Amino acid sequence: MGEEKKPQSAGVWPTVKPFVNGGASGMLATCVIQPIDMIKVRIQLGQGSAGTVTKTMLKNEGFGAFYKGLSAGLLRQATYTTARLGSFRILTNKAIEANDGKPLPLYQKALCGLTAGAIGASVGSPADLALIRMQADATLPAAQRRNYTNAFQALYRIVADEGVLALWKGAGPTVVRAMALNMGMLASYDQSVEFFRDACGLSELPTVIGKYSLQSIKHISSDRILHSALDWLCLIMRHLIKDVRSLEFSSRGASCSVPVLRASTVSGFFASACSLPFDYVKTQIQKMQPDAQGKYPYTGSMDCAMKTLKAGGPFKFYTGFPVYCVRIAPHVMMTWIFLNQIQKLEKKVGL
Helix, strand or coil: CCHHHHHHHCCHHHHHHHHHHHHHHHHHHHHHHHHHHHHHHHHHCCCCCHHHHHHHHHHHCCHHHHHCCHHHHHHHHHHHHHHHHHHHHHHHHHHHHHCCCCCCCHHHHHHHHHHHHHHHHHHHHHHHHHHHHHHHHHHCCHHHCCCCCCHHHHHHHHHHHHCHHHHHCCHHHHHHHHHHHHHHHHHHHHHHHHHHHHHCCCCCCECEECECCHHHHHHCCHHHHHHCHHHHHHHHHHHHCCCCCCEECEECCEECEHHHHHHHHHHHHHHHHHHHHHHHHHHHHHHCCCCCCCCCCCCCHHHHHHHHHHHHCHHHHHCCHHHHHHHHHHHHHHHHHHHHHHHHHHHHHCC
């Protein structure tokens, strides 16, 4: 009976499915993370600390200010994340077929992640530009504000005022950064799921952040618990949020497995670690000012990277890593968690 159902998987849906799932998970994650991202943008623009920015936004603009640019954020996920997660799954499936069904080595997953990141960034660059402009608009003087009403109007006005190619302003550094980020995020996630399931013997067990269920404790040794990536995340969360009791991911049938939660944590960390050096160089290039003779400190990205390496060593590229990780990792984790839940729901309804 099981063999008779296999031909039904042929058709358009199996091809489109990874793209639909990827875009949907990214959009759901954005709805959760958008307020944090909005505060992050204001901090980068020099409006003060997280607490100061939050109080100022609530006082002067109201709660809705935290979701300014949401339409652009959702459009970015509908393009960027749809393309990168969908293409990554297609690429890895093709590679597995070429590998006679055997699991891919890490370097092949990394190559697939690099390619998927480049594809996603190229497709999502216009929406990314609209998102940045909409988020930064409120910080400009009234006379300089663009006052875009939504992402589609922003794209229309950019094309009308600046030309079609303006949609890809700064796309070069964005694509390079996305390649590094997705190499870390996508390759490490797949590798981590395999490791936690196969090497550590962790099955689909319900879990609670910061507190394991009795069923989990029976199957996981104390050594594994103490050294797991999930416990590492919980430790950080408890320091950042003193009054956190527990955030449950296993309520009423919507459970996230141990491998997925831990792998998403590892994925968020490596996405941050792989992309920060490129983000650091991009930031230095964007904010550099000419000296008295009109000469800039760097002639380009490569010159900036070499001078930074010579002056401060390799760790200079990781200046501000904890803050950067807090920015990047939550969205990566939420994307994987939502993707896992979407896949479970599709399996339940037979899609």
